[in-house]
Amino acid sequence: MTHPVRSILVATDLSARSDRAVDRALELGREWNADVHVVHAIERDAATTALDVRRVLPDPGAKASVGLPYGPAPKAITDTAREMAADLVVTGVARYNDLGDYLLGTAVDHVVRDAPCPVLVVKQRAHGPYQRLLVATDFSKGAKAALLGAAALFPEARLHLVHAYHVPFESRIKSEDVRAIARSEAQQKLDALLADLPEAVRSRIEPHLASGEPGVVLDEVAREVWPDLVVIGARGISGFVQATVGSVASSLLQRVAADTLVIKEG
Structure with missing residues (x-):
């Protein structure tokens, strides 16, 4: 191939x-x-x-x-x-x-x-092929395109798919029910994305769902899995600011020490 x-x-x-x-x-x-x-x-x-x-x-x-x-x-x-x-x-x-x-x-x-x-x-010295990819997603079309693009470029790599979801009113309402609903909605979106992916890609994905500010969540997952490549989807409208994960793109470039791949939709 x-x-x-x-x-x-x-x-x-x-x-x-x-x-x-x-x-x-x-x-x-x-x-x-x-x-x-x-x-x-x-x-x-x-x-x-x-x-x-x-x-x-x-x-x-x-x-x-x-x-x-x-x-x-x-x-x-x-x-x-x-x-x-x-x-x-x-x-x-x-x-x-x-x-x-x-x-x-x-x-x-x-x-x-x-x-x-x-x-x-x-950012880092090359010590071999990329093996662990951290892919940020907000379930948008651009983020999906970045995921599929990265999977095609590195067909042997493990794909750590990260989504940070928002818990509404969390600062004012300490409710387990509210948290559960927010997580359930994020999980449904993740399940829908996974179901729409080719099996060859889906089988390589390890999902990470967590509540919180996207940059913080991505940073935490990066420290956990030690990715050698971070993947960001960008719409290409005005650079990093318009990345599909919002300001997280510029945050990642500053906070994560791994190499970064930016893939524009279409």
């Missing part, structure tokens, strides 16, 4: 902090037998050459092509991804405390919004 990813674009600024993204992209290329294209955007007159880019690869002779597009990094990356019909864009991070601190600065929001394909933000 043909893997859905045949072409990977990975962005680098030639610094050591880009190494993790480049290493992961090359590993995925080997795992999926996909072409890897390493891109370094040149915004000013620079003497950067393809050889300079190859020097940052773990193996300068690695099977990968090199591109040196001109222009601001965000646009150069998304334009190149579109031109080469990339199936996945890979980028890295510098620090975790703010979205503006990502390797490409606030460009990550631009890349996620404008890339024609899923975007993988790499």
